[in-house]
Amino acid sequence: MEPILKINNLQTHFFTKAGILKAVDGVSFEIGAGEIVGLVGESGSGKSITGFSVMGLVDPPGKIIDGSINFKGKNLSALSNDQMQNFRGNRIAMIFQDPMMTLNPVLRIETQMIEAIQAHDSGISREDARIRSRDTLGLVGISSPDERLRAYPHQFSGGMRQRVSIAIAMLNRPDLIIADEPTTALDVTIQGQVISEMQKLCRETQTALLWITHDLAVIAGIADRVCVMYAGRIVEQGLVANIIANPMHPYTQGLMGSVPSQNQRGKPLQQINGMVPSMLNLPAGCAFQNRCNYANEKCSKMQPDITQLADSRQVRCFNVPAGQQL
Amino acid sequence: MKPILKVQNLSKDFIKSLDLVAKGLNRIGQNYKEEVVHAVDDVNFSIFKGEIVGVVGESGCGKSTLGRMVAGILSPSTGSVEFDSSQANNKETPSALRTQMIFQDPFSSLNPRKRVIDIVTEAPIYHKLITPSEKRAFATEMLQRVGLDPDTLERYPHQFSGGQRQRVGIARALAVSPEFLVCDESIAALDVSIQAQIINLFVDLKDSFDLTYLFISHDIGVIEHISDRVIVMYLGRIVETAPIEAFVKKPNHPYTQALLAGVPRLEVGKRQYEPISGEIPSPLSPPPGCHFHPRCKFAAARCKAEKPALREIAPAHFSSCHLNEEA
Known part of the structure; x- marks a missing residue:
């Protein structure tokens, strides 16, 4: 089946006074209909910029300089801003981390939702748009949606607000939703509620979902496939179950090892030494080399290429055991 | 054994006083009342020397207010926090310095206009623990203790990454040789790979300085790893310790059970989340009886009327739920 989104060798660079910052450097992955793909990485790894690039939301000095973003057969990176407007919020929707920043505080929920519908469908009447808004609010688990439509964002709690922004993303029944840290600002019990709604919606509507987060444990719970990013590159991607069971890239191993539940109580946590290198002067060769326990001379000279493994996994590392390689 | 820290009937109310208009309207017969938030509501617990006690709960449950009262930053409305100085490592430490706090945000908790050397040595010089001439040697030693390069002494906070800044915050807290540390979400703002480094640092420091911790976090995975004992709070009250x-194995209170069930875990893998319904009620008007009853699937008539007491259900295991009495 043809994937909904196919990103090939995406390069988004920021041309700053201090130099060229390669925020996204050769990222390739695909998402099929109804599939949930997790994009995991630490702050500054380029995971959000990948999402913004798909939405066409990269602001100067940032620029997509190479690669293709193929959405249902159309290359989005070649479209003008006006053409992109037909996709944004319509076929592709985005959910952000902080719902207070995405909702307009001085407009009623109703106004904002109807606006989002009418922006892409000028023929629909206000009353019809209102009914659709109400039904979508109900869909994401907001009780008495009729009254809630009249409310302002500040009258909702954090979890409710995030549901509203999910509802707005769902309004035009998009083919793809990009969710950028959607549950990071929420409490554990509310996070569970939001995840469960998203799982249900994706299953029922066959919407593809790109879930961007720093939390590998959340990805383990919902995603089908996962891409692990480090310093602008995907270092490992494959099926979640395989990667959790047997991480190949030293960074993925370190990331999983530092999750407390993977460690015995009372023992020190496995840690990744050092810190993320500055994106402005990445070392030659592999970006992870100075934190890696397996790094050798080759790693400091050459960028590792993608190695295809037997379980349809891709790893960017020289030290993948020979028996695993395809 | 006597506890080193004893918290008795501790409460903190925040009162929003009436504005001028409401006061005026009250004069002509309207009835506006002051809004009171019971941020911490009659909390009792004790901590033994060398223990790491974790406090978990969702936002608004009063865990930070509790931590601030224990650290002495906020004064309690009623109740007391007692520190047993007979068990102190260093009997001469002034009582105000015994408890230090490490904050969540390493970006806002350090003065951006001071160099690291001054941040770390300001308190010990002020309290005459060291003389100004010993400043450099002292700061060098403190930075080494927390795993920072002493070459960075002259730097300003903005020249550090988040994890390094948190280390500076820890060095500042340790500079007055405290006995007890309150860590309020001290690792929540850090990246996953850096979190593990700081957690390991806390555990190392506990052993080398003989410290006792109150470790506040919403991250149950971290609490499970680091704590000896756990306090679960909900809307200002302790529901279970x-x-x-x-x-981990036998959580008693329905809220604790729900909290643990909601934690995403690597080892569980893909699953269907079955969250508890409802939101955390507003602390301005908490539900009567057991605060948790509107979200609890076991709630009975009694839960709506009567506040459950915190009872011992197993040695050192306390829970406040009416269900325990019927069983």
Whole structure:
């Protein structure tokens, strides 16, 4: 089946006074209909910029300089801003981390939702748009949606607000939703509620979902496939179950090892030494080399290429055991 | 054994006083009342020397207010926090310095206009623990203790990454040789790979300085790893305190059970989330009886009327739920 989104060798660079910052450097992955793909990485790894690039939301000095973003057969990176407007919020929707920043505080929920519908469908009447808004609010688990439509964002709690922004993303029944840290600002019990709604919606509507987060444990719970990013590159991607069971890239191993539940109580946590290198002067060769326990001379000279493994996994590392390689 | 820290009937109310208009309207017969938030509501617990006690709860449950009162930053409305100075490592430490706090945000908790050397040595010089001439040697030693390069002494906070800044915050807290540390979400703002480094640092420091911790976090995975005992709070009250094994294996209170079930875990893998319904009620008007009853699937008539007491259900395991009495 043809994937909904196919990103090939995406390069988004920021041309700053201090130099060229390669925020996204050769990222390739695909998402099929109804599939949930997790994009995991630490702050500054380029995971959000990948999402913004798909939405066409990269602001100067940032620029997509190479690669293709193929959405249902159309290359989005070649479209003008006006053409992109037909996709944004319509076929592709985005959910952000902080719902207070995405909702307009001085407009009623109703106004904002109807606006989002009418922006892409000028023929629909206000009353019809209102009914659709109400039904979508109900869909994401907001009780008495009729009254809630009249409310302002500040009258909702954090979890409710995030549901509203999910509802707005769902309004035009998009083919793809990009969710950028959607549950990071929420409490554990509310996070569970939001995840469960998203799982249900994706299953029922066959919407593809790109879930961007720093939390590998959340990805383990919902995603089908996962891409692990480090310093602008995907270092490992494959099926979640395989990667959790047997991480190949030293960074993925370190990331999983530092999750407390993977460690015995009372023992020190496995840690990744050092810190993320500055994106402005990445070392030659592999970006992870100075934190890696397996790094050798080759790693400091050459960028590792993608190695295809037997379980349809891709790893960017020289030290993948020979028996695993395809 | 006597506890080193004893918290008795501790409460903190925040009162929003009436504005001028409401006061005026009250004069002509209207009835506006002051809004009171019971941020911490009659909390009792004790901590033994060398223990790491974790506090978990969702936002607004009063865990930070509790931590601030224990650290002495906020004064309690009623109740007391007592520190047993007979068990102190260093009897001469002034009582105000015994408890230090490490904050969540390493970006806002350090003065951006001071160099690291001054941040770390300001308090010990002020309290005459060291003389100004010893400043450099002292700061060098403190930075080494927390794993920072002493070459960075002259730097300003903005020249550090988040994890390094948190280390500076820890060095500042340790500079007055405290006995007790309150860590309020001290690792929540850090990246996953850096979190593990700081957690390991806390554990190392505990052993080398003989410290006792109150470790506040919303991250249950971290609490499970680091704590000896756990306090679970909901809307200002303690709903359960349990030794870590019982907390993980036999959580008693329905809220604790729901909290643990909602934690995403690597080892569980893909699953269907079955969250508890409802939101955390507003602390301005908490539900009567047991605060948790509107979200609890076991709630009975009694839960709506009567506040459950915190009872011991197993050694050192306390829970406040009416269900325990009927069983």
